[in-house]
Amino acid sequence: MKLRVDDITAEAKEFSFEEAEAQVNVVLEREPVREYRIEGPISVTVSYYRAGTDLFFAGRLRASTKAVCARCAEEFLWPGERAFRFVLAPKAVGFAGETDLHAEDLEFSLYEGDEIDLSPLIREQFLLSLPTRPLCADECRGLCPHCGVNLNLAECGCAAESFDARFAALRSLKLRRS
Ligand SMILES: [Zn+2]
Ligand SMILES: [Zn+2]
Known part of the structure; x- marks a missing residue:
């Protein structure tokens, strides 16, 4: 034009x-x-x-x-x-x-x-x-880094496990501090 x-x-x-x-x-x-x-x-x-x-x-x-x-x-x-x-x-x-x-x-x-x-x-x-990182939604949960499942569509066991592992680490940290 x-x-x-x-x-x-x-x-x-x-x-x-x-x-x-x-x-x-x-x-x-x-x-x-x-x-x-x-x-x-x-x-x-x-x-x-x-x-x-x-x-x-x-x-x-x-x-x-x-x-x-x-x-x-x-x-x-x-x-x-x-x-x-x-x-x-x-x-x-x-x-x-x-x-x-x-x-x-x-x-x-x-x-x-x-x-x-x-x-x-x-x-x-x-x-x-154009954003440098396009996101389908701000709250997009992405793919499971372990099994590759789209976490927006399905749950997989690995997510819960790794969450528990992180939580356990946090708990032990708190215990050591107190
Ligand atoms: Zn997405
Ligand atoms: Zn998984």
Whole structure:
């Protein structure tokens, strides 16, 4: 999705578009462990305006995303949503010595020419929205480290045993202290 720089004025405008998911999936497939896959285009609503030569963007994106839980290895639908905000400054003007400061800041980028290509910026924002450890639920109990049973679906004997073992260790600790 491209915007003409001349069409970005001091008056804020808003529009919605869909960003194709294919290139994001290419990036996700490069990960050593494939944890996410987008199931459809990224829906984006963005408002934008300019202040001098700086261009301001703010909006929301949403994409139906399949994720693999880091604890139980089950696939689940992750609500891929993110509010974003970024500023683009013209490359020609630069940051007058502040380059190092802004290089660290992902929300600050440079633009060049008379068009803004929002697509790579939206893809980056989507990737930033992904938690490093996807969990199907905060309380996901994961897999038993001994027998591999999904503890969300079934109980196994090992869990109770190891719990008892830990508890016994705690009890002996308390005894020694008193
Ligand atoms: Zn899980
Ligand atoms: Zn087990």
